[in-house]
Structure formats: C-alpha cells, structure tokens
Amino acid sequence: GAGVSQSPRYKVAKRGQDVALRCDPISGHVSLFWYQQALGQGPEFLTYFQNEAQLDKSGLPSDRFFAERPEGSVSTLKIQRTQQEDSAVYLCASSLNPNNQPQHFGDGTRLSIL
Amino acid sequence: AQSVSQHNHHVILSEAASLELGCNYSYGGTVNLFWYVQYPGQHLQLLLKYFSGDPLVKGIKGFEAEFIKSKFSFNLRKPSVQWSDTAEYFCAVIGGGYQKVTFGTGTKLQVIP
Numbered sequence: 001g002a003g004v005s006q007s008p009r010y011k012v013a014k015r016g017q018d019v020a021l022r023c024d025p026i027s028g029h030v031s032l033f034w035y036q037q038a039l040g041q042g043p044e045f046l047t048y049f050q051n052e053a054q055l056d057k058s059g060l061p062s063d064r065f066f067a068e069r070p071e072g073s074v075s076t077l078k079i080q081r082t083q084q085e086d087s088a089v090y091l092c093a094s095s096l097n098p099n100n101q102p103q104h105f106g107d108g109t110r111l112s113i114l
Numbered sequence: 115a116q117s118v119s120q121h122n123h124h125v126i127l128s129e130a131a132s133l134e135l136g137c138n139y140s141y142g143g144t145v146n147l148f149w150y151v152q153y154p155g156q157h158l159q160l161l162l163k164y165f166s167g168d169p170l171v172k173g174i175k176g177f178e179a180e181f182i183k184s185k186f187s188f189n190l191r192k193p194s195v196q197w198s199d200t201a202e203y204f205c206a207v208i209g210g211g212y213q214k215v216t217f218g219t220g221t222k223l224q225v226i227p
Contacts, residue, residue, distance in 0.1 A: 003157075033215070042118075042204050042217030043158070056214060091158070102148055103215065105158040 002026060004106035006092050012112045013082050021077045021109045025094030032075050033103055034067055035091040043091050049075060050098055082113045116141040116209040120218035127195050128226050135190040135221050137179075137205035147188040148206040148215070149179055158204065164188065175199070200225045 005024040013019050025032050031050055035043035036059075045059040051072040060067070064082075069075040079086055089110050093103035121136040139145060149161040162173025169181040179190045188205060205218040 035215075035217075040219070042206075042219045043215075045214045045216070048214065059214070093158075102150075102160045102163055105150075107157045 004092055004094050004104055006090075006106035006109050008109060009107060010110050010112075012114065014114050015082060015084060017082055018078065018080045019082055019111065021079075021090050021111070023075045023077070023092030023094075023106060025073065025075070025092070026096075026104055027073075028096065029094035029104075030072075030097045031095040031103070032069060033093040033095075034075070034077050035093065036061075037089040037091055037108070039088070046077070046090075079111075082111075084113045087111055087113045116145075116207055116216045118205050118207050118216050118218035120203075120205055120221050122221045123219070124222045124224070126224045126226065129197055130194045131225075133190070133192040133195045133199070133223070135203055135205075135223070137188045137190065137218060138186050139188065139205075139207045139209075139216075140186060141207060141209035143209055146208040147179075147181060148208075149173065149177070149188075149190050150204045150206060150217075151201045152204065152220075153201045161190070161203070195223070195225050197225045197227045199223060 007022045034046040037043040047067045048056040049069045064080045066078045089108040091108045092106045095103045117140045119138045147164040150158045151161050162171050164171045164181045172178045202220045202222045204220045206215050
C-alpha cells in the first residue's frame, strides 16, 4: 500500500535495553512527525522533521530519546536505556508539505518495557 | 501553549441515536482543527478538518463539526450513528503556524445494535 509504514508493530524489551523504531513515510512527503500515545491518552507530539532537518524536538521526554531522518525519507526513533514509563504506542505521521495538513498516520509500534 | 479538552471519555449510544462529542481548545490565534477516528485495531484516520471559511464542516461517513470561535469549540456531530461508528475519536488542533498537532485525550464511542 501507499500509506505510512512502521516497524516493528510490536516490540518487547527489558528495562535498560536500547530500541530502534522505524518509519517509512508516504513517498514524497516532506514532513514527518513522531508521537507517543500512552494507554488511555491521546497522541503527544515528540518531534518533527522537514526533509532531513529536525525542526522541532521539544516533545522528546529526555535525552534518552533520539530521532533521525538522514536522507529525508525513512526515519528512526531510538530510545536508549529504556525505562518502564517508555511503554507506549509510538506513532509516525507524514504530510506532503509543511502547509498541507492533515497528517497521515501509520499503525504505530507498541513498545512494552519489562 | 495550545491545549485540547474533550469532555466525554466514554459514550454509549444505541444505533440511530444522535451523536455530539465536545471539543474545546485553548489558543488565542488562528487555528486549524481536526477530528480523527481510530477504529479498533486500525490507525488514526482523518474525519474532517477546518482551516478557514464556512465554520460548519462536513466530513466522511456523515460526520460534521461546527467551529464556534467565540466558544473555542469544535464539536463533532452525527444525526444517526451506526454500529460501525464504534471507535475512538480524537479532536486535534494546530495553532500559530507550528506543525505540532495537539490532540485531546480521546472519546471512546460504543454503539449498541
């Protein structure tokens, strides 16, 4: 399909391990977003890319969280030294250009930290 | 900072009943407003959006929403719900020209056949 693709769909890790979550946006979409959705909550903004530039990372909860989009397409969200409070669904979204909302969402990665 | 408040966390309706889900936002400037829906096991999908113009916005599947600037509200409505409307509904706002979307906490709608 032509939608936003995220992998893996599910990830279980032990506390202290590092994890990497991948997002393939819709081809040609300039803007890419990461959100964290905790159980029973709405998605919360983490970070935003325009092409390869990370223009806003104000939502990243700590310096253990790092995101990159080196070639302006695929993005990776990395969480180092995971903690139990990192357990959530991580959503990726993309949009065609900065002025062309709305965002198209992927299915998310459900991360569980044991 | 912008914020979004959804008043109902869980709504249960019978089929054919009318629906209205409340959404209020806080932001003093120009806003773009959205309603997203998440069906069980599926990803977030756009229902409708408001950027400017007619404050009564019509979306997919018979949904509509009305932007009332004076009340900072963007309530979602549907005259007659169906069992297939069972889902979680999120109100969202973008304000100030920033790309960051702020979501409400969501309303779970359960429609009983």
